[in-house]
Amino acid sequence: MNTVAMEQNNRIHPFKFNLWIAIGSMVMMFAGLTSAYIVKRNQAGWQDYQLPPEFLYSTAAIIISSLTMVLAKRAFKGRMMARYRKLIFATLSLGIVFVVLQVLGFTHLYRMGLTHNSTVSVSFLYVIVGFHALHVAGGIVALLVLALRSRSKKERNYSSISVELAGIYWHFVDLLWIYLLVFMFMIR
Amino acid sequence: MSNVVSIQDSALHHSHEAHESHHHQSFISKYVFSQDHKTIAKQFLITGIIWAVVGAFFSVVFRLQLGFPDSTFPFLENLFGHWAKGGKITPEFYYALVTMHGTILVFFVLTAGLSGTFANFLIPLQIGARDMASPLLNMLSYWFFFAASIVMIVSLFVQTGPASGGWTIYPPLSALGEASVGSVVGMDYWLVSIGLFIISSLLGGLNYVSTILNLRTKGMSMTRMPLTIWGLFFTAILGILSFPVLLSGAVLLLFDRNLGTSFFLSDIIVAGKILPNEGGSPILFQHLFWFLGHPEVYIVILPAMGITSEILAINSRKPIFGYMAMIGSFFAICTLAFLVWAHHMFVTGMNPFLGAVFVLLTLLIAVPSAVKVFNWLTTLWRGNIRFTPAMVAAIGFVSLFISGGLTGIFVGNAALDIALHDTYFIIAHFHLVMGVAAFFGMFAGIYHWFPKMYGREMNNTLAYIHIWVTLIGAYLIFWPMHYTGLAGMPRRYYDYSNWESFKMFGGMNQFISIVVIIVFITQFLFIINFFYSIWRGRRATENPWGATTLEWTTPVNPGHGNWPGEIPEVHRWAYDYSKDGKDFIMQTTPVGEEETKGH
Ligand code: HEM
Ligand SMILES: [Cu+2]
Numbered sequence: 001m002n003t004v005a006m007e008q009n010n011r012i013h014p015f016k017f018n019l020w021i022a023i024g025s026m027v028m029m030f031a032g033l034t035s036a037y038i039v040k041r042n043q044a045g046w047q048d049y050q051l052p053p054e055f056l057y058s059t060a061a062i063i064i065s066s067l068t069m070v071l072a073k074r075a076f077k078g079r080m081m082a083r084y085r086k087l088i089f090a091t092l093s094l095g096i097v098f099v100v101l102q103v104l105g106f107t108h109l110y111r112m113g114l115t116h117n118s119t120v121s122v123s124f125l126y127v128i129v130g131f132h133a134l135h136v137a138g139g140i141v142a143l144l145v146l147a148l149r150s151r152s153k154k155e156r157n158y159s160s161i162s163v164e165l166a167g168i169y170w171h172f173v174d175l176l177w178i179y180l181l182v183f184m185f186m187i188r
Numbered sequence: 189m190s191n192v193v194s195i196q197d198s199a200l201h202h203s204h205e206a207h208e209s210h211h212h213q214s215f216i217s218k219y220v221f222s223q224d225h226k227t228i229a230k231q232f233l234i235t236g237i238i239w240a241v242v243g244a245f246f247s248v249v250f251r252l253q254l255g256f257p258d259s260t261f262p263f264l265e266n267l268f269g270h271w272a273k274g275g276k277i278t279p280e281f282y283y284a285l286v287t288m289h290g291t292i293l294v295f296f297v298l299t300a301g302l303s304g305t306f307a308n309f310l311i312p313l314q315i316g317a318r319d320m321a322s323p324l325l326n327m328l329s330y331w332f333f334f335a336a337s338i339v340m341i342v343s344l345f346v347q348t349g350p351a352s353g354g355w356t357i358y359p360p361l362s363a364l365g366e367a368s369v370g371s372v373v374g375m376d377y378w379l380v381s382i383g384l385f386i387i388s389s390l391l392g393g394l395n396y397v398s399t400i401l402n403l404r405t406k407g408m409s410m411t412r413m414p415l416t417i418w419g420l421f422f423t424a425i426l427g428i429l430s431f432p433v434l435l436s437g438a439v440l441l442l443f444d445r446n447l448g449t450s451f452f453l454s455d456i457i458v459a460g461k462i463l464p465n466e467g468g469s470p471i472l473f474q475h476l477f478w479f480l481g482h483p484e485v486y487i488v489i490l491p492a493m494g495i496t497s498e499i500l501a502i503n504s505r506k507p508i509f510g511y512m513a514m515i516g517s518f519f520a521i522c523t524l525a526f527l528v529w530a531h532h533m534f535v536t537g538m539n540p541f542l543g544a545v546f547v548l549l550t551l552l553i554a555v556p557s558a559v560k561v562f563n564w565l566t567t568l569w570r571g572n573i574r575f576t577p578a579m580v581a582a583i584g585f586v587s588l589f590i591s592g593g594l595t596g597i598f599v600g601n602a603a604l605d606i607a608l609h610d611t612y613f614i615i616a617h618f619h620l621v622m623g624v625a626a627f628f629g630m631f632a633g634i635y636h637w638f639p640k641m642y643g644r645e646m647n648n649t650l651a652y653i654h655i656w657v658t659l660i661g662a663y664l665i666f667w668p669m670h671y672t673g674l675a676g677m678p679r680r681y682y683d684y685s686n687w688e689s690f691k692m693f694g695g696m697n698q699f700i701s702i703v704v705i706i707v708f709i710t711q712f713l714f715i716i717n718f719f720y721s722i723w724r725g726r727r728a729t730e731n732p733w734g735a736t737t738l739e740w741t742t743p744v745n746p747g748h749g750n751w752p753g754e755i756p757e758v759h760r761w762a763y764d765y766s767k768d769g770k771d772f773i774m775q776t777t778p779v780g781e782e783e784t785k786g787h
Contacts, residue, residue, distance in 0.1 A: 025428045029433065032479065039472055116443075
């Protein structure tokens with residue numbers, strides 16, 4: 001790692017700080033999308049839609065994965081590496097289940113004739129949910145790296161910072177999903 | 189924190205290495221994929237200069253059309269081929285040039301070139317850090333910008349030409365290939381390029397914020413930071429919060445263009461053919477665009493404001509007047525910047541009550557802006573002024589900002605703006621207040637920090653000629669546009685001589701175009717001066733301007749890590765000029781027993 005500098009008052013690890021700011025900008029992007037959605041919702045030509053049930057199941061998957069992530073971090077800090085390894089694999093698998101369920105949800109919509117360009121409301125659904133799924137996929141890549149690394153014996157992989165970063169990000173995409181789900185339930 | 193100490197040690201180690209074994213570092217890692225913030229700053233600067241030449245040249249070409257609509261210029265055909273058959277550019281190409289001019293200058297030059305250069309160069313040096321919080325992200329920020337540049341350049345060479353729907357890329361023009369040739373594929377390149385650009389500016393921005401908040405040297409409290417840093421700090425925050433919204437708009441537009449969705453399209457008939465799109469709203473795009481677009485104009489101007497504040501104080505040999513008010517007004521401007529975007533949309537048929545709210549919020553921005561202007565003027569007042577090139581450019585900035593800001597108050601009133609919208613009055617307003625002013629901030633910064641960047645000085649005579657000709661030229665170009673705009677001359681027209689009512693401005697347009705050519709040529713004085721001085725300039729001394737800030741405590745050519753020994757500690761603010769009989773006191777000088785109480 002080529003982090004030159006810093007002897008001074010860094011109360012928070014700079015990577016963690018960077019991640020928080022990046023989360024701020026991701027929040028703004030989804031805020032942009034959802035406010036565009038609201039503006040459109042209040043104009044003529046909006047059609048109601050039903051969320052496919054797969055989206056609900058995927059919610060369960062991602063909430064549980066957040067819990068296993070918390071436990072994984074705790075295990076890591078307690079240096080219970082076997083337990084950590086199991087938990088990080090569990091989180092990773094649940095993340096994959098989430099994405100698969102989302103894809104199934106979209107196929108469901110597609111079969112009902114609600115294609116991405118059928119009507120504006122559904123187009124929004126595709127873009128917003130799809131964009132979130134991409135963010136989850138990014139998290140999955142991070143988890144994958146952690147999972148692979150957890151099998152290595154090298155001491156230098158014992159710093160907790162990457163686990164913490166992945167954890168923060170993972171909880172963020174989880175919360176973001178819950179927000180989006182509630183949002184699309186309430187405002188259709 | 190044990191890891192912190194070890195990182196510091198490795199940094200020290202690193203910087204020694206850089207000094208002693210110069211030849212060990214390969215050319216690639218030193219100059220190309222460098223992670224040193226100073227090198228990255230220079231990469232941003234030089235890429236920005238190249239873009240500035242291209243963007244300015246485009247304006248010369250379309251000004252030739254506007255000034256001499258009946259003449260032909262054979263060299264244009266040699267350059268642009270079928271876009272300028274017979275030496276006269278086509279209307280389609282005119283729009284492409286105008287669009288590219290705006291895009292290049294707003295984003296690539298005045299955002300990446302300005303923030304990218306000075307944030308990278310000054311933040312670590314002025315707050316006392318060895319580098320950015322994450323040099324790797326910093327390097328990536330430049331290379332994303334580079335990739336964005338490449339994509340934009342490629343778009344200039346595609347068969348149907350680059351995007352041509354204006355820098356604001358309003359749909360439906362930008363959404364439909366049927367609408368204009370630039371929208372066939374040029375627009376896709378534009379969107380991809382700006383997407384990469386946004387990633388670049390986010391990576392840069394989060395690094396700047398995190399560095400300023402976390403890596404200040406001992407004693408450098410936030411309220412001891414130079415105002416340049418404050419300007420760059422708020423710029424970064426604005427970018428982080430507003431660019432993602434443009435990204436979402438760009439994604440929706442890409443969907444509309446390529447996947448048949450109708451976010452922004454509805455009830456459209458092109459050449460007698462009814463398109464299937466239904467239910468979208470082009471106004472929605474304007475909201476998304478201007479939610480970025482307005483903060484973006486401040487992203488452009490805040491770094492220039494910070495640079496100006498710094499240079500005015502240094503060369504007046506006086507403390508900056510109203511330091512805290514400067515920070516407060518930065519904050520106020522940033523907050524308001526997010527609440528006024530709809531003033532670009534007064535003519536979209538918005539609810540008049542909503543319009544009135546936006547008028548009020550818009551006019552409120554004049555207050556913090558005026559605070560800044562008065563503080564600059566008061567700093568100059570009875571100063572012991574040194575008219576260095578940087579100082580003249582900084583004073584030029586203040587002048588331009590006042591001239592353009594005043595017309596902001598005109599167009600901020602919906603009642604007036606409904607008449608003035610999309611006329612040359614708007615062109616005059618934003619070129620003075622943003623375009624040229626920010627350029628002057630950039631020139632000031634370059635003339636001032638060149639000795640720190642390259643260890644040499646630029647030539648003063650060339651610099652004075654360059655600044656004065658550019659300043660006078662800018663006024664000659666844009667001042668008349670206020671009148672033509674008031675007379676109703678609309679912007680973005682290919683040929684005004686077709687209209688009886690605008691024929692009388694033919695002479696004026698010709699005059700403006702001639703000045704444009706002169707100013708364009710003058711810029712080469714700057715460019716020659718810049719590149720010549722990198723290698724041949726007079727060798728600089730350690731603190732050529734007698735400034736107080738930390739960057740002037742480094743060696744003339746600082747290595748990787750900036751300070752060979754320990755990072756200096758800071759004991760006072762950055763503006764102790766003409767204090768207790770001393771011309772200036774460095775920030776690193778401890779406060780004396782007898783000293784009058786200061787900041
Ligand atoms: C006194 C403060 C200001 C006020 C009240 C103000 C108001 C406005 C308004 C209402 C418009 C829209 C005009 C129209 O299109 O009909 C406008 C356009 C513009 N302003 Fe300002 N402005 C102010 C300062 C600034 C500053 C400081 C900048 C940049 C640094 C700036 C940059 C621009 C740009 C780039 C446009 C035109 C964008 C376009 O349509 O291409 N303005 N301004
Ligand atoms: Cu604005």
